Amino acid sequence: MSGLLTLLIFLLLGSLLQTLLHLPVPASIVGMLLLLLALILRGKAPDNLQRITQTLSPLLPLFLIPVSVGIITQKQLLAEHGVELLIILALSLIPGALVSALIMRKGGKSGL
């Protein structure tokens, strides 16, 4: 449980910093970066944090279901643009995948 407390404290710090500095970045992301900074400074991830990560990670999809169910409030939009959206999502993947793969390969060959 001490791992969860750490996460909540960093989330709170993230919210405070976001409000104080009027950052456009979400509070949870600010909290995540603060925790990353703390881990880098400390030089290792403490056991309690590793334990909570192992506990929470498999449950992640569960926490995402409620918002995702909100798709039922968008029926009209999907009826109007559903097919176009599906095509856009499929097409836009191809150039992105090619660019990523090419950089990773070329970099490997030139020893980057």
Next chain:
Amino acid sequence: MTHLFSLPLFWAALTIAAFLAGQQLYRRTGNNAFIPPILTGVVLVVSCLELSGVSYQTYMQGGHYLNLMLGPVVVMLAVPLYQFIHTMRKQWLRIALAVTLGSGTTIACAVLLAHFWIGDDAITRTIYTKSITTPVALAISEQVGGISALASAFVIITGILGALMIPPLLKTLRMDEPQTLGLTLGICAHAIGTSRALELGPQQSAYAAMAMTLTATLHALVLPWIV
């Protein structure tokens, strides 16, 4: 029955049950990346709402309990990210370039297509977050004035399409070395791509998980300033 349907706790319990059913189906089908537990869970809950005629607002009074956990879960991503920083030291430049330019390309294509083909501002703002893992996509989508319910659907569909298209695409082009394939899956298809990579091998899966986390962090920092 009507009374039961109005209780927030009933819907929280039903969501957990739907998730467990999704997990079972995923395991029984040998961890098939095309039926991720979240997809089954959402389909089951949506069906129950449709059948009972209960509104999303009523459902969300219960769903809210689970939704609260998204904040700490995003903070938690610092732990794997910290571990990846060690492993990627030697290749950091090309990994950083691949993540930045690769994810930038797929998003630019989607945004331009959506802008000129559909032309709905809220949809365009939402599609920006399509390639990043759902908890981060939701947080950003709210921040930039997108529709979070739609953001989640875009992310899940992108993940399934990416898991489906990327391995055969790279194989045809003979660019499917383990590291390249894993990284590409993580950049373009986030968590669902990563679970597909897990089936392909340990190296693919490590690179996919790293690319997914890096892409999400990068976009979380950049998108709010440019959208």
